[in-house]
Amino acid sequence: MNSIEKLLSAYEQKRHICVGLDTDIELIPKHLLEFDDPVYEFNKEIINATINSAGAYKFNLAFYESNGIKGITSLLKSLEFIDGRAFTIGDGKRGDIGNTSSMYAKSMFDYFNFDSTTVNPLMGFDSVNPFLEYSSKITYVLGLTSNSGAQDFEKLILVGGKKLFQKIIEKLTEWNKNKNLGIVFGATQLNELIENFEQIKNTHLLIPGVGSQGGSLEEIAEFFSKNNFNSFLINASRSIIYKDKSISFAAGALEELNNLNLTLDKN
Amino acid sequence: MNSIEKLLSAYEQKRHICVGLDTDIELIPKHLLEFDDPVYEFNKEIINATINSAGAYKFNLAFYESNGIKGITSLLKSLEFIDGRAFTIGDGKRGDIGNTSSMYAKSMFDYFNFDSTTVNPLMGFDSVNPFLEYSSKITYVLGLTSNSGAQDFEKLILVGGKKLFQKIIEKLTEWNKNKNLGIVFGATQLNELIENFEQIKNTHLLIPGVGSQGGSLEEIAEFFSKNNFNSFLINASRSIIYKDKSISFAAGALEELNNLNLTLDKN
Numbered sequence: 001m002n003s004i005e006k007l008l009s010a011y012e013q014k015r016h017i018c019v020g021l022d023t024d025i026e027l028i029p030k031h032l033l034e035f036d037d038p039v040y041e042f043n044k045e046i047i048n049a050t051i052n053s054a055g056a057y058k059f060n061l062a063f064y065e066s067n068g069i070k071g072i073t074s075l076l077k078s079l080e081f082i083d084g085r086a087f088t089i090g091d092g093k094r095g096d097i098g099n100t101s102s103m104y105a106k107s108m109f110d111y112f113n114f115d116s117t118t119v120n121p122l123m124g125f126d127s128v129n130p131f132l133e134y135s136s137k138i139t140y141v142l143g144l145t146s147n148s149g150a151q152d153f154e155k156l157i158l159v160g161g162k163k164l165f166q167k168i169i170e171k172l173t174e175w176n177k178n179k180n181l182g183i184v185f186g187a188t189q190l191n192e193l194i195e196n197f198e199q200i201k202n203t204h205l206l207i208p209g210v211g212s213q214g215g216s217l218e219e220i221a222e223f224f225s226k227n228n229f230n231s232f233l234i235n236a237s238r239s240i241i242y243k244d245k246s247i248s249f250a251a252g253a254l255e256e257l258n259n260l261n262l263t264l265d266k267n
Numbered sequence: 268m269n270s271i272e273k274l275l276s277a278y279e280q281k282r283h284i285c286v287g288l289d290t291d292i293e294l295i296p297k298h299l300l301e302f303d304d305p306v307y308e309f310n311k312e313i314i315n316a317t318i319n320s321a322g323a324y325k326f327n328l329a330f331y332e333s334n335g336i337k338g339i340t341s342l343l344k345s346l347e348f349i350d351g352r353a354f355t356i357g358d359g360k361r362g363d364i365g366n367t368s369s370m371y372a373k374s375m376f377d378y379f380n381f382d383s384t385t386v387n388p389l390m391g392f393d394s395v396n397p398f399l400e401y402s403s404k405i406t407y408v409l410g411l412t413s414n415s416g417a418q419d420f421e422k423l424i425l426v427g428g429k430k431l432f433q434k435i436i437e438k439l440t441e442w443n444k445n446k447n448l449g450i451v452f453g454a455t456q457l458n459e460l461i462e463n464f465e466q467i468k469n470t471h472l473l474i475p476g477v478g479s480q481g482g483s484l485e486e487i488a489e490f491f492s493k494n495n496f497n498s499f500l501i502n503a504s505r506s507i508i509y510k511d512k513s514i515s516f517a518a519g520a521l522e523e524l525n526n527l528n529l530t531l532d533k534n
Contacts, residue, residue, distance in 0.1 A: 022366075022367070024370075060363075060367055060370075062361070062363060062367045062368070062370035062371045062374065063367075063370050065370070065371070065374040065378070066370045066371070066373040066374040066377075066378060067378070068339070068343075068374070068378045068379075069336055069339055069340065069343075072335070072336055072339060073336065076335075076336075093361070093362060093363050093387070094329070094360070095360060095387060096327075096329060096360055097412070097413065097414040097416075097480075098414065098416075099289075100289070100327055100329045100330075101329070103291075103327075103329035103330050103332070103333045104329045104332070104333070106333040107329065107332040107333040107335070110333075111332070111333060111334070111335045112335075120360070120362060120387050120389055120390075121389075121419075121420065122387055122388075122389040122409065122420055122421065123387075123409070123412050123414060123416050123417065123420075123421070124414065124415070124416020124417060124418065124419030124420055124421070125415070125416045125419055126414050126415055126416040127414065127416050128416075142389065142390070145364070145390050146364065147364040147365065147390060147391065147393050147394065148391070148392070148393055149364075149365075149390050149391020149392045149393040149394050149395075150390065150391060151391065152388075152391030152392055152438060153388065153389055153390075153391055153431065153434065153435060153438075154389065154390070154391070156425050156431065156434060157425065157426045158423050158424065158425055158426065159424045159425065159426055164420065164423065164431065167420065167423060168420060171419060171420075213364075
């Protein structure tokens with residue numbers, strides 16, 4: 001299966017929860033510190049426990065880069081452990097002038113071989129397009145983010161009445177020639193998600209911000225269900241992977257993932 | 268000298284040209300391919316030739332990441348070779364929700380020990396502030412970029428008449444509590460630079476886009492000189508490092524750097 005087929009297969013199996021591996025060596029169970037690569041051991045156990053229930057795994061690159069080569073090694077080993085069994089997201093929010101974005105796309109899609117990546121669109125078309133040119137990969141571009149800072153710029157109102165994020169979404173859907181565009185839309189922005197649904201419903205949605213960030217999975221699930229919409233992944237990171245901080249953390253992660261899956265199924 | 272002192276020292280010595288090490292293994296002289304780490308050998312020779320004339324070195328992270336651990340190793344060795352003798356910029360244009368931006372800041376400032384980094388402000392205050400909290404480092408945030416895509420979003424007009432990049436700059440200068448803010452402003456945007464100079468003149472400017480991208484060093488130099496403004500670095504990457512593609516590429520780079528310095532001196 002290529003990357004897009006993997007994602008469609010997850011949708012078909014009603015696996016819409018993405019496990020966010022924001023693995024922080026300071027937050028993982030202490031007994032793992034005895035291993036050579038505690039971050040990898042943690043990821044391996046989480047993946048092993050959840051692989052039959054997760055829709056995808058999202059790797060937040062900041063958490064790996066901050067440990068330098070050691071962190072990149074943990075990431076590579078974790079990807080090797082997944083070994084194509086699940087859709088993967090390299091969450092780096094890159095974006096630069098064209099020739100540099102091409103290099104970032106090469107890093108995400110050729111070096112790491114992620115199935116998808118996240119991109120920041122501020123710098124416009126030539127910063128986004130090198131990613132979209134990888135037609136068998138999914139590129140999730142920031143639409144409206146889940147954080148408090150989303151109000152600083154993303155929600156500013158443009159002449160004509162649209163908000164900046166609405167203009168961004170409009171342009172992104174224009175640029176989606178290869179039908180491989182995804183949009184990041186924060187779970188904490190439910191009203192905006194509903195209001196702008198017509199514009200984004202023909203893309204793949206990646207919804208961060210449930211769990212620790214406060215977005216409501218129930219309300220989003222209900223809305224998607226009512227609209228027969230299934231092209232989405234909902235990410236939860238901390239609330240899944242740090243649910244249980246004991247030696248049985250992986251079982252705790254699976255339990256939380258199952259709870260989230262159940263909440264989706266109910267709707 | 269701490270990072271900010273290094274930058275001020277460069278200004279005092281009238282060294283305002285930043286050498287952009289966008290080192291691409293496919294573009295460097297072929298004889299270097301015999302070395303174990305051709306990218307490092309290239310950087311080492313360029314740095315060695317230019318260290319007494321350069322204002323700073325900017326490492327475009329995409330070019331290193333795309334080679335994975337090998338690329339990161341080349342980068343670390345290049346930084347070790349500089350060994351604090353010049354101001355360094357980690358050009359990654361990162362930005363994410365607060366806890367993730369903290370990890371990116373840790374990567375740039377603690378792991379790589381760059382003197383400064385570039386940040387994308389789209390996600391607002393909590394995405395930028397973790398970088399600014401490193402009070403002895405400089406954080407260059409995107410103001411108006413040099414690429415064609417800058418017109419897609421950065422130049423959109425907001426209700427009230429300001430353009431998005433003007434609102435970004437306004438907010439950034441509000442957030443500059445530690446007086447360690449830098450702003451990236453494209454050399455290809457000279458009219459906008461002149462029009463918005465009052466708002467940005469109390470920050471450090473990083474000006475990309477001269478050389479291959481078409482910005483005019485002469486015009487910028489003339490404007491800054493007329494305004495007695497010296498808190499700036501002007502970056503040139505490809506036009507310096509690939510000036511000469513023969514075995515004497517490092518001498519060619521120095522020659523081009525000297526030409527650029529001369530153009531600045533004339534103004």
